[in-house]
Amino acid sequence: MKKFKRVVFLVPSVLLIFFLSGCQQLNQESLTVAGSTAIQPIIEMAAAKYRQQRPNSYVNVQGGGSETGLSQVAERAIDIGTSDVFASKKASLQVHKLQDHKLAVSGIAVIVNAKTGVHNLSMRQVQKIFTGKITNWQQVGGKKLPITVINRAEGSGTRLNFETLALAHHSSMVAQEQASSGTAYQIVKETAGAVSYVAFPYVQAGVIAPKIDEVKPTVANVEDNHWKLWSYEHLYTRQNPSQKVRDFINYLGSSQVKKIILKLGFIPVSAMNVARNRYGTIETVK
Structure with missing residues (x-):
């Protein structure tokens, strides 16, 4: 009889827990x-x-x-x-x-592997690099290293903005594609000769964000449009x-x-x- 009473009191308690849990889920937006x-x-x-x-x-x-x-x-x-x-x-x-x-607004920077030795590019050089017309960093004053282009994936807003603003509406060459700025940064950091483009927050240690036409990729330069590569x-x-x-x-x-x-x-x-x-x-x- 004692066992029976315990079960009787237990069942309402369990039902109450489920009821309260259900209410909480229903009230959750x-x-x-x-x-x-x-x-x-x-x-x-x-x-x-x-x-x-x-x-x-x-x-x-x-x-x-x-x-x-x-x-x-x-x-x-x-x-x-x-x-x-x-x-x-x-x-x-x-x-x-x-x-x-x-x-918000996000600046977009070109990033290169630190071993390239490249700290300054012209916009014309950027266009030639990403369209496959320049293939070695030595051609733009850097080390003798083949260029490895890392693109963002099709459907990426960063890629569309980069192709519009930096490449003058030309498509980037067929190359390895990455789904996020974070992954693109990591690959450029670890791959000698690599180059890509990322949102400013992903310009971190281990890569170089070169000037373009002698303009630094900084927040202040974006705010005044001296740095042309930015998006909402x-x-x-x-x-x-x-x-x-x-x-x-x-x-x-x-x-x-x-x-x-x-x-x-x-x-x-x-x-x-x-x-x-x-x-x-x-x-x-x-």
């Missing part, structure tokens, strides 16, 4: 952000802090590339699509159904997004997230002295 791998660290850090303030909110952050982010938000597969390029660059999208929220980091939502999406977008525009943007080496849009529209036209910010 979740949303998914995917796309640009360049902006991913900002969103991940912001999402972690956001959840500290809103324990019932969960933000699932994924990469996949700018093209993936744009396609999936347009298809309603995700809540927010992150992109290094304007949605209008993707011809198949119904852009009028999307809303653009510019979060976009957050795209559907028009009239849900309240949970609006709440997170508003949080991403807060002073707390601005600190994250600066800490990670990106540039707040408000710090720019110029603006670039979707056609590439540069205007002074008044």
Whole structure:
């Protein structure tokens, strides 16, 4: 009889646990952000802090590339699509159904393996290197080393911006491709003669970020457009997004997230002295 009583009291307790757990799951708000791998660290850090303030909110952050982010938000597969390029660059999208929220600016630097000995290039030399017309670092004043080009993957916003801004709309040569700036950096660091292009935050120890036409790749030079290789980091939502999406977008525009943007080496849009529209036209910010 004692055993029977224990079971009777145990079952309601277990049911109560499942009931409370179920309620917690039902009350939890979740949303998914995917796309640009360049902006991913900002969103991940912001999402972690956001959840500290809103324990019932969960933000699932994924990469996949700018093209993936744009396609999936347009298809309603995700809540927010992150992109290094304007949605209008993707011809198949119904852009009028999307809303653009510019979060930050990212400089793009050419990086070379330290053994090349190259610290300065002209834009014309950059174009010839990435189109396969220059094949040895000795041809641009460096060491006698064959050039190994590391491209970002097709669908990468960083690649599209680099080909537009640095290569004058020419495609880079067929070469090894990497899905993220972090991986591209690592391979350039470890491979003698390697060269690639990455967002500023990924310019780290062990590689050289050469000047281009005597201009250094610095935040200050991006802000004034002296360094021409930069892009916006976009957050795209559907028009009239849900309240949970609006709440997170508003949080991403807060002073707390601005600190994250600066800490990670990106540039707040408000710090720019110029603006670039979707056609590439540069205007002074008044």
